[in-house]
Amino acid sequence: MNNDFFDALELLAKENNIELETLIEKIKQGILKAIKKEYPDTENINIEINPETGKFMMKLIKTVVEGEPEDPANEMNIDQAKTISKRSKVGGVVEIKLNSAKFGRVAAQMAKQQIKHDIKEFEKERLLAQYEDKVHECVSATVQKVEPATLNAVLTIEKNEVYLVRNEQIPEETLRPGDIIKVYVVGIANPEKKPSIKISRKHKDLVKRLFEIEVPEIYDGTVEVKAISRESGSRSKIAVFSKDANVDAVGACIGPRRSRISKIVEELNGEKIDIIIWSEDDAEFIGRALSPAEVISVDITDVENKACRVVVPNNQLSLAIGNKGQNAKLASRLTGGYKIDIVPENAVNEG
Secondary structure: OHHHHHHHHHHHHHHOOOOHHHHHHHHHHHHHHHHHHHOOOOOOEEEEEEOOOOEEEEEEEEEEEOOOOOOOOOEEEHHHHHHHOOOOOOOOEEEEEEOHHHHHHHHHHHHHHHHHHHHHHHHHHHHHHHHOOOOOOEEEEEEEEEOOOOOOEEEEEOOEEEEEOHHHOOOOOOOOOOOEEEEEEEEEEOOOOOOEEEEEOOOHHHHHHHHHHHOHHHHOOOEEEEEEEEEOOOEEEEEEEEOOOOOOHHHHHHOHHHHHHHHHHHHOOOOEEEEEEOOOOHHHHHHHHOOOOOOOEEEEEEOOOOEEEEEEOHHHHHHHHOHHHHHHHHHHHHOOOOEEEEEEHHHHHHO
């Protein structure tokens, strides 16, 4: 029976990725609670679980006394003690072996529930420890399956199953089992109860992390990413600045023969990326942010409320505004929320 117990114990430890010693301690705690429920006033309880010797024993330990015990839960008369062990003597202790059947169904169930609870707690702690240094980072994940009804994807990250819900996937993207994709770890949801890893492919910082991976100059700090705005699946704008006059920030991001930016665009399912040179001069930065449109002038009309008027060539108006206003919206976000009023050159001249 003990052999079956220890075999089951090893299997449980392996299935839950828990050290055997740690699991044994958890089980001891569960059994101790069950015994305490049956013997609430007993102070000394010994539980031995030793996979090396195959011992699985539970004992109540009582002090041997001469006369009538004042504390029957923790003391035993010498005559009664000698029926358990002939070596018993006054002042010593006697060990009373317990049979697991003695606990009854309720006590056994309590131990089982405690073990389940402790394993869940251990899994929670392990998950939190494993991912706390990955929060706000980009990690690789393998697509296991895509649920047909919801299109939510089940991914594996370091052997853990993680959900990538449909509204955190890139629009128009089709994920297939076996695909290896990059995801951004947004955070850990519900850490106090049942933690889960929240991941995204729509988050703007995924773009930043991908540039850090592909562009050594960003990774080592020579080129700094100052701002990002994104409409996932359609277009992103990234503002960069070189701390070294000899390093071209835009060229570093694009890479030889567009090799670096091409990898990022491919990872983002063909999303367009505008690379903008950041400037501390707001007017200059706004003008650049409206790329690929040309800009004639930028006039900051209200510094406090961040409002400006931008004049563009007549044939550049629709490009500056973008489809459904997308280019202007992205430029606004990139520049810290500026309200950008875009007007064609002929409107200014007529005015």
